Amino acid sequence: MGDPPSTSPATKFLFLCCQLGTEQVCKQQIEARWPEFRFSFSRPGFLTYKVPQQTGMAFDLENTYARTFGFAVDRVEGEDSDALAEQVWARAVTDLPNHLHVWQRDPRKVGESFEPFTTELTNRVVERLNGCRPAACKSIPVNSEASPNDRVLDCILVEENRWWIGEHRVSTTFQAWPGGVPPFKPKFDVISRAYYKTQEALLWSRLPIHAGDQCVEIGSAPGGAAQALLEYKLKIIGIDPAEMDPSIAQHENYRHIRKRGRDVRRREFSDARWLFSDSNVTPKQSLDTIEDIVSHASVRVQGMLITLKMPEWKLAHELDNYLDRIRSWGYQYVKPRHLAFNRQELCIVAMRHRSLKRF
């Protein structure tokens, strides 16, 4: 864990946040990809590394588990949160960033009576910050979505009374979102958590879906993902031996085939442009089923969002093999991400061509 490092200008520290429980797999990927980074201070879900001074602001960490990342510039701590808020603004006055993002490292495991939406502590701190905002920072939006290339100041609530100040330039989709969590919160009951995962996967992956597109979803019950996909006005064939929520089953744009993926006739897939898969089986079984579908001559799936369950994070060392296998089916653009709303599972986007990606 180590002591908090000095953040003097002579040293450069990278910060990243990840879900509780993924620190080890996250670290292993960093060690393999960036052997020159030196592990430094950490807390569950928040890791820092001493990095070479020349590491550019707009580099891509290429880490599956890092929900977001940037560079640490300062730390503030103390019992008086008004005083801490003033110190955050003091930093903002010097840098005049385009945005201020305030977020808390995860206090609990995602999905276990915690979802990574804005926390109560974050709301309290934002209130404090708004209460002492200096005139020079009047136009800096707090916790709004940033745009590509924007400079963002991060106020990271590592502990209630110990905040890290970081900065990043928006060079990936998730860096535009406070703490790397897409800014949506449905005001209605979702059918299952898959609603959140699907919304986030669509926003992150920029899969170029259009209203009226036909898609197929393997492992569709009870229907949270379909609830999200229907908002985008997709036409869905849902495949699952289990029962669908009636509101989905009766929807005019939804058809349920109550079978396992491998038992469905291939011609059912011939009009599908997009494939979504979220079956609670091993990664190998999921990929076997998908391969069987997309390698059939009559099937023309352009892009996929695949959830792979990882019953143990030890399986993560197989990830590159899973990605290679998907590429071998003719998908040039294949990327994994541990979504903020994933649990012990990974999301993989695959598109026939990178150019398909929606802006």
Ligand SMILES: C[S@@+](CC[C@H](N)C(=O)[O-])C[C@H]1O[C@@H](n2cnc3c(N)ncnc32)[C@H](O)[C@@H]1O
């Ligand atoms: C995590 S749930 C899916 C959640 C769903 N996507 C939603 O939006 O609510 C996993 C589902 O996979 C289904 N499943 C397991 N094996 C399957 C297979 N071979 N083919 C289709 N569905 C399968 C299960 O019946 C279960 O409903």
